[in-house]
Ligand SMILES: Nc1ncnc2c1ncn2[C@@H]1O[C@H](COP(=O)(O)OP(=O)(O)O)[C@@H](O)[C@H]1O
């Protein structure tokens with residue numbers, strides 16, 4: 001392991017994107033304000049995705065008012081596993097992943113036993129806006145609990161790993177696999193303590209990892225190597241991510257996807273302000289790649305043409321892919 005800042009400095013020379021540049025040159029430039037609700041509200045994202053024929057975890061129900069909390073039992077029905085989350089949450093906060101029932105109570109994915117009253121209290125906190133962007137009143141959604149594909153068993157510690165791809169104007173520019181750890185409580189958010197692992201855009205092979213601002217090659221809980229793992233359905237994930245531009249109209253987004261054991265690839269959420277740590281996990285700066293895509297867009301514009309999802313994928317895989325495996 002070596003220091004985060006040393007790494008960041010070394011990356012500066014290689015086109016690293018800082019927060020100011022991301023906001024000014026990408027988020028503000030490519031993301032129309034009026035389209036934000038599509039990505040900032042997970043219920044709206046789901047509706048959009050379903051309308052576009054893109055698979056998402058099934059929505060069991062929505063609770064919008066204190067009074068509707070009474071509907072919880074009806075929404076859950078006989079199910080023993082489900083997820084409750086704030087529609088406008090971020091960073092994994094306020095999410096409750098219920099894996100089982102236990103003697104009239106519930107068991108979370110990390111093994112904590114909680115009562116029905118505690119769940120109701122959690123929903124009430126969600127409604128008041130405790131977890132929402134800007135503290136606005138929010139809605140709680142109850143959805144299908146994703147069971148990760150077996151492939152992740154060896155490299156993950158409970159919970160659901162997700163795949164994040166940053167997409168500029170429909171062109172995937174960088175990818176990362178995020179693995180929950182004991183510390184992250186089954187969530188794949190880096191700020192909760194999950195690991196980010198870079199992914200080769202062309203092959204879907206994992207590169208090195210970053211955890212709590214350190215570079216790693218082994219999962220801290222399982223000690224299994226996190227690099228050199230072949231992610232399944234890779235082109236499918238790339239295609240799904242590239243198509244999200246048409247889905248939401250925002251030009252600079254982070255697309256979060258999961259691989260369910262039975263349902264296959266699903267879109268979990270879209271982010272209009274994707275984080276920058278993905279650069280550490282890929283040992284590559286984002287601007288190197290975003291500039292290449294912007295140059296491509298200029299060139300296509302001059303020729304008066306646009307590219308299909310497949311053409312965009314081929315371009316980025318040829319341009320940014322086939323990264324040699326990590327040394328040592
Ligand atoms: N339906 C689900 N089933 C299982 N785990 C989930 C589910 N939804 C979210 N999670 C876990 O919580 C994390 C954060 O969820 P997400 O919907 O991306 O919300 P946020 O905006 O807070 O990041 C995911 O990366 C995943 O690990």
Ligand SMILES: [Mg+2]
Pocket residue numbers: 091092189256269
């Ligand atoms: Mg997320």
